[in-house]
Amino acid sequence: MQASPRVPSRVAAAIVPVLALALGACAGGAPARPDDSRAPDDGLSAADEGAGAVSADGRGPRLPPSEDADRDRVPDVGDDCPDSPPGEIVDEVGCALFVRVLDGVVFPPGDHRLGADARIALGALVTDLETHPDVIVRLEGHTDNRGTAAANLELSKLRVMSVARFLVAAGVAPERLRPYGLGESRPRAGNSTETGRERNRRIEIGLASE
Numbered sequence: 001m002q003a004s005p006r007v008p009s010r011v012a013a014a015i016v017p018v019l020a021l022a023l024g025a026c027a028g029g030a031p032a033r034p035d036d037s038r039a040p041d042d043g044l045s046a047a048d049e050g051a052g053a054v055s056a057d058g059r060g061p062r063l064p065p066s067e068d069a070d071r072d073r074v075p076d077v078g079d080d081c082p083d084s085p086p087g088e089i090v091d092e093v094g095c096a097l098f099v100r101v102l103d104g105v106v107f108p109p110g111d112h113r114l115g116a117d118a119r120i121a122l123g124a125l126v127t128d129l130e131t132h133p134d135v136i137v138r139l140e141g142h143t144d145n146r147g148t149a150a151a152n153l154e155l156s157k158l159r160v161m162s163v164a165r166f167l168v169a170a171g172v173a174p175e176r177l178r179p180y181g182l183g184e185s186r187p188r189a190g191n192s193t194e195t196g197r198e199r200n201r202r203i204e205i206g207l208a209s210e
Helices: 117-132 151-167 194-200
Strands: 137-143 177-181 203-207
Touching: 117 151, 137 151, 151 177, 151 203
Parallel strands: 137 177
Antiparallel strands: 137 203
């Protein structure tokens, strides 16, 4: 693993807000998790529950429960994520747009620079954010467990800031981004194999509270 900038040993590999540096803002406190109980009202009354009723947000017709189990307006027959939480913003196949691992945004060991594939994936995210201008997102940087916890925490900050800077340069308002570095503290896979370590070197996106 490449050497990372020194950080004080007292820095814990826990949820650590990343100073927004060039973004001109700082993410304060631990990243908030989406709260399904606060899902926005879709503007439909009981009388609108039949097939063909259109929601107030214009996302499409409300389908009967027999055809749309998770009520995301994507028919079950074409829904790749049939258990989306209520109020989730989903894509054309019913999967969450803003609560996921950013596919394609991967990093070599010890590196925080964005490759060509990462830039293409982030370009698609820019389009999604433009389509949903009221969405505020948190960005989480993660590492595998090679090296010290303190060095990995610092590396995760550099990775998430690379992503945040790209988004801002592409036109996303910095106040819509909440970047955090979490180091090695939240692995998605075992670190005993290269495949697992690659899965752990990632950026995750989620909905943030204002």
